[in-house]
Amino acid sequence: MHPKQVFLSLMAAAGMASASESDVHQLKEDSFDEFVTKNKLVLAEFYAPWCGHCKALAPEYEQAATSLKEKDIHLVKVDCTEESALCQKHGVEGYPTLKVFKGTVDNPIPYSGQRKADAIVSYMVKQSLPAVSALTKDSIEAFKTADNVVVVAYVKADDKKSNDIFAAVAEPLRDSYLFGATSDPALAEAAGVTAPGVVVYRKFDEPVVVYDGAFEAEAITSFAKTSAVPLIGEVGPETYSGYMSAGIPLAYVFVETPEVKAKFSEGLRAIATKLKGKINFATIDAVAFGAHAQNLNLEQQWPAFAIQDTVKNTKFPFDQSKDLTVEAITKFVEEFVEGKIEPSIKSEPVPEKQEGPVHTIVAHNYNEIVLDDEKDVLVEFYAHWCGHCKALAPKWEELGKLYFDNPEFAKKVVIAKVDATLNDVPDEIQGFPTIKLFAAGKKGTPIDYQGGRTVEEMVKFIKESGTHHVDASSNLESSAKEAVSDEPVGQAAPAATESAEDASESATSTTSTEAAAETHDEL
Known part of the structure; x- marks a missing residue:
């Protein structure tokens, strides 16, 4: 052979x-x-x-x-x-x-x-562990290094209140961090804490961080989330969701080279230390994830800087006509904290009039349409390059006609859409298309639509979840067939433009062509 x-x-x-x-x-x-x-x-x-x-x-x-x-x-x-x-x-x-x-x-x-x-x-x-693992002198040392972030409570065995508080902290965060607790006084003494106390063990920055506040659930939760983020970290596939859920603004520095990254990481340590717990600072690889700059209303010119309020989803880009230096960023951040910086709002032009059965939303008419407290408003958040959104479009038009063509229904229900890549919206968008119902009188608590993509099922959802309980099912000529969703876009995250990383990890790419949307590197 x-x-x-x-x-x-x-x-x-x-x-x-x-x-x-x-x-x-x-x-x-x-x-x-x-x-x-x-x-x-x-x-x-x-x-x-x-x-x-x-x-x-x-x-x-x-x-x-x-x-x-x-x-x-x-x-x-x-x-x-x-x-x-x-x-x-x-x-x-x-x-x-x-x-x-x-x-x-x-x-x-x-x-x-x-x-x-x-x-x-x-x-x-x-997932294999309880929300809070019981620790002993034989298991605690291995547990401290079992993950990137480990939260340990030192609580007396008969202190039911403190044990209950810690359990309440751990349960909603169990997918993010490891939680353990011990009642051994010798272990508390070795950790340098007085029960009840909490210590976060980390694989970055200072490896041990001791909590010194009141033993209250909200305060401990905030401490855990803050401690879980490096002083100046890096936005990437494993960190993005953590930054978004931290509940405080995120300051991005887009860098192209290790040298520039090192320069800003070292130079910004002073302001990052000063504002620890108030603003998170992180670099982001502009080569891999440069398209995310557009989501922050920046041009793809490097280095670049912007702050995102992760709660309100507002963006504060640094003026790219000016030189980006450590001193300039420090001043910009201080002015942001003082409330002197106005957010940048990206919006398409407001339509001169609404034509057709589906209302078009842009950033500048968002409140007018979505927050109309007299109507149930069903909104599709889409991307112009998204194939699944294009497949849904004719069904969305059909759904809109059921209400738009009936004067009584039109007074109570609005079917609308917004290109979330071209307009800043205050909502947390997990993928394209995302559908939310803003019910009359309940605008502060929109309801995510999780059903199938048929007109029949969406009509049922509006009837059951809307304040007005409008039933348009009698107007359906036939039940729509289930739309085929093959690879749904997932968690909103920075996007790049070349490699074929999993696009389902992002909802906010502003890549302008469908082909690019299929190939960009998503976190």
């Missing part, structure tokens, strides 16, 4: 061996329930072989499976092109869909972590 043929044969055999040795279990309808119920913790990926995002996830998923098998945590996958009934049973509307099962096929938890091996491992380890 020719040496090349021998080589190829060996490679093929190695590939077959590798495939057979996969630590990801391929399940079918007749094996899924049995596997899930006999294992305490399972992460399931519902995928399609042609799905680009699934292909990008595959090596990360395999690596995570190998790391987790020794912890008795299992990763499985289901091919929805072959097991359509099983995928439909579990409400799969896009690929990949990941869900966490805990010993039962009922009530799985949507996986909300990043799609990187380390992040999957970290997330699933947290």
Whole structure:
């Protein structure tokens, strides 16, 4: 046999061996329930072989499976092109869909972590533990370094109030950080705290941070979130959601080279230290994620700087006609804190008049339409390059006509849309398309639409969730067929323009063509 043929044969055999040795279990309808119920913790990926995002996830998923098998945590996958009934049973509307099962096929938890091996491992380890792990002298040292951020409470065993407070802090944050508690007074003494006390152990900056405030849930929660962020970190796939959920403004510095990054990271330490807990500072790779600058109303010119109020989703870009220096940023940040900087508002022109059954929203008429307290307003937040949004468009028009063409319905219900890549909106958008109902009299608490993309189901949603309970079902000529959503856009995050990273991790790319939207590098 020719040496090349021998080589190829060996490679093929190695590939077959590798495939057979996969630590990801391929399940079918007749094996899924049995596997899930006999294992305490399972992460399931519902995928399609042609799905680009699934292909990008595959090596990360395999690596995570190998790391987790020794912890008795299992990763499985289901091919929805072959097991359509099983995928439909579990409400799969896009690929990949990941869900966490805990010993039962009922009530799985949507996986909300990043799609990187380390992040999957970290997330699933947290799922395997109670919200608060009981620590002893034999386990505490290993626990302190078990994750990037570990929160430990030192509380007396008979202090029920403090134990309850810490449990209340841990439960909603358990997917983000590890929480442990001990009642051993010797361990509290060794940690240098008086019970009740809290210490955060980190793998960055100062490794140990001691909480010195009142033992109250809100204050401890704020301390944990603040401590979990480096003094000057970096916005990336594993950190973006943490910055967005921190509840304080984020100051971005877009940099192209390690040298420029080092210059600003070192130069801004003084102001970052001064404002720790009030503003988070981070660099962002302008080469990989430069398109995110447009989301902050910046041009793609480097270096660049902007502050984003993550609660109000307002943006404060630094004037790019001026030189960007450490001194200029410091002054800009101080003026921002003093309330001297006005937010930049990106908006398309306000339509001269609303034509057709779907109202067009832009930033400058947002309040006028969405916050009209007399009407139930259903809003589609879309991106002009989004293929799923284009597929939904005719159904959205059909839905709008059901209310627009009926004078009585039109007084109570408005169907609207806004291009969230071209207009600043105050809402947290997790993907495109995102649909929210702003019910009359309840504008402060919009309701996310989670149903199928048929006119019939959306009509039912408006009837059941709207204040006016308008029922337009009698006007439906026929039920719309379910729209096929293959790879839904996911968590809003910085976008770049070239590599094929998982686009489902972002909702806010302003890439202007659909082709670019399919290829940009999303966090």
